Structure formats: C-alpha cells, structure tokens
Amino acid sequence: MTLEVTDGVSGVPAGLSMRVLEPEGWDAFYDALERAFGGGAESAEEREVWRSVSNCDRFIGVYDGNDVVGTAGVFSFRLTVPGGESVRAGGVTMVSVQPTHRRRGVLRSMMRRQLDDIRAAGEPLAMLTASEPPIYGRFGYGNASDQLSATIDTGRVRLALPEGTDRVRLRIAEPVEVRGECERIYAARVPSRPGMLARQPGWEAVPILDPPSGREGASPLLCVTAELDGKLSGYARYSVKSRWDSAGPNGSVVLRDLEALDPVSGAALWDFLFGIDLTSTLVVRNRPSDDPLLHLVSDIRRCRVAIRDSCYIRLVDVGRALAARTYTAPVDVVLDVADSFCPWNEGRWRLSGDAKGAACEPSKEPADLALSVRELASVYLGGVPLTALAGAGRVRELRQGALAEASAAFRGLAEPWLPHGF
Missing domain, CATH: 3.40.630.30 (Gcn5-related N-acetyltransferase (GNAT))
Structure with a gap:
C-alpha cells in the first residue's frame, strides 16, 4: 500500500512514498535500520529472531524511489498498569531516518501514521524506548519508568x-x-x-x-x-x-x-x-x-547505583487509558489536557476513581488541573509524582487541593519497570 504524497504534516514529504512493509522487503528494511544506527550488522540469529516476532502489516517504510530512507514498526503488546490489569499497547520500534533525509519531515510523517494506526487498532497506549529522548516529547511521549544499574564490589559488599x-x-x-x-x-x-x-x-x-x-x-x-x-x-x-x-x-x-x-x-x-x-x-x-x-546489601555506596530513563508512554486515547488503571487514593478531578498532535484528546476530562476502578469521560465542568498529554504519560504508570511536574511548571493547579489529591492517587505501590527492550 503506497500513501499519496501530501504535505509534511499529515503525510510524507514531496517526492517520497510510504508503504506497508512486504515480507520480501524485510532485509532491505533492516539493512536501512542498521545503517541509520551506525553500527555493524547484527548476526543472522538476531535478525531472524526480530523477523519472527514482527508483523509486517504493522511496519512501514518511507521510500525515495526504491531506497528505504525511513523505517518504523509497531509490536502488539499488553502492558501491566497500576491495579494489575493488562492493557493493549502499541510498542513503537525500529524507528530510523537515513542521514541523507533528515529534517525533511520523514519522522513526523511516520509518527503521524503510527499513532493513527494504533488508535484504529483500539490500543489506548503507545510505548517505546528512546535512543534520543528529546525526539519523542514533541509527539506526546513522556518518560514513565526508570531502570536501575549497578556495579557491585562483591568482595566487600555482603x-x-x-x-x-x-x-x-x-x-x-x-x-x-x-x-x-x-x-x-x-x-x-x-x-x-x-x-x-x-x-x-x-x-x-x-x-x-x-x-x-x-x-x-x-x-x-x-x-x-x-x-x-x-x-x-x-x-x-x-x-x-x-x-x-x-x-x-x-x-x-x-x-x-x-x-x-x-x-x-x-x-x-x-x-x-x-x-x-x-x-x-x-x-x-x-x-x-x-x-x-x-x-x-550491606554497603549501598560500593554498589555504584545509577538510575536512567527507560520506557516512554503515549496516551493515544486519554479516556480509555485513564479508566484502565486503578488509583491508590480516591480521586475526582477535571483535567484540561493539551494534545496538538492527537487533537481528539484535547479538552477537559473528568477522572474519578479509587483502588477498585475508574471512569474518565469528556467534561464541560471547570478544570482542576491543566497539563499536556506528555505529563499524563509520565505519571500514568505511577512512577512520577504530579507534584514534581508541577514544581517544574509543567502542571498548573486551577483548584486548590487538586494537585495533592491527584498526585497521591496516581502514585503506584511499586515503581514501574520495563524488563527488556524491543
């Protein structure tokens, strides 16, 4: 399937085309991906494993003639959210643009197509791990979980x-x-x-x-x-x-x-x-x-612990996503959500819930908190306090007390964690 050439906002840049990946095109697609990331070729074993778990119907390439100049794919995942439910999520993967075609709108066109497709598939969430975190914030992704690394002196630590x-x-x-x-x-x-x-x-x-x-x-x-x-x-x-x-x-x-x-x-x-x-x-x-x-451990300092960002979340359907999880404390707030890239999420949403369940519907009531979909993504899994984002000026409290109420409710009982990349 080839997309019609349109402008760089809603479609591919002029002179390029976007197509759903055909199985016979996998090697050319993967070659372009490896080239864009600047590393050597992966082993045949690795390539075959990733081919085996990839559904080509959910992968797209941007082409300049017969040359692959952009790649992106989606895995069909189920993600655990606070409360223990397993929620459908599109796992965004293998995103690349060739250095010859940077800053021409190729990435934006792929992000647009992916989020539209994830929404059409009925997945309320998208997720990814970012090679370069600044890229994805402008598309509404927020860092929602961290990972711990350590180098432990086992001769001294007990x-x-x-x-x-x-x-x-x-x-x-x-x-x-x-x-x-x-x-x-x-x-x-x-x-x-x-x-x-x-x-x-x-x-x-x-x-x-x-x-x-x-x-x-x-x-x-x-x-x-x-x-x-x-x-x-x-x-x-x-x-x-x-x-x-x-x-x-x-x-x-x-x-x-x-x-x-x-x-x-x-x-x-x-x-x-x-x-x-x-x-x-x-x-x-x-x-x-x-x-x-x-x-x-007996001596945390000799473990040389470090924390870094890991999983980035994107709420594709704000109402369904917020209703899919539970909340540690009772909450009843109206959120004024900004989302220019997925405008169907824009506007006021009333979220009410507790540890047993939740509902989230469009609302005409006065807003209690104002924030963008990126901030909602960061707090969604319960690892980032809303109060911290408010302290950075990224969340505005419009009703006194609403920030403390919502922040306590969103926090989880365990820190979120993505056990492996994709």
Missing part, C-alpha cells in the same frame, strides 16, 4: 539474607532447556508491577538471544534456577567475564535477568551471583528502581 533462604535449592541449567519454566515464572510476575510486558508467543526467544558478537568477551549465557518446597520459584540468567591481574582472578558476573516468586528465592539467587568463584564484581544493567536488592 547480603543480609532473610530467614528461610537456606531452604532454597539452586540448580545450574541450560537456558534453552528451561526456557518454558522460566517463562512461567516471568508470566506470574507480570501482574505485580506496572510497566511489565506480557510476552506474546515467539517472544520467549528474545531473553535468551545470545549471539557471540554481543558478549563483549563474556561467556555464553548461563542460567541458575531456584526451587522452594520442590517447585520452581525463580531463575537468573547471566554470563561470566573472566579477567586476571597481578593480584589474581578479578572477573565479573554480568546479570541478564532475574525473577523470583518470593523473597527467599530472590535472595538465594542474588547470593549465588555474589559468590561465583574467580569474580569480584557483579554488573547489573536493568532492574526496577525500587529493587529489593537495595535493601539486602
């Missing part, structure tokens, strides 16, 4: 293990062989934290993708499982990077992911990672910002 940790049995396993069991653990964890993705069929291959080119000198991917009372209760996937210096072994353990169904299984897995022979450092690259690990 763990305060909870009672019962010694009941957990650990077993080394091949990642492929226990993939199904690990996926069941992961699936059981998904409703417990906003921001987590329910993995669709085929996505079980993504967490164990392990091309040699991506190991950076570390071992192939390894896996340890935890059992409590004879039942699988957790797992950790990791690699080991061997290093020796004049003082002896000084290797690193690099954690890929860890999930556990209970505190003692989680603690047992961390204890295992801390104690691997010939290593003195544990590298953690993506954990929740409120990870229990922070309260197990």
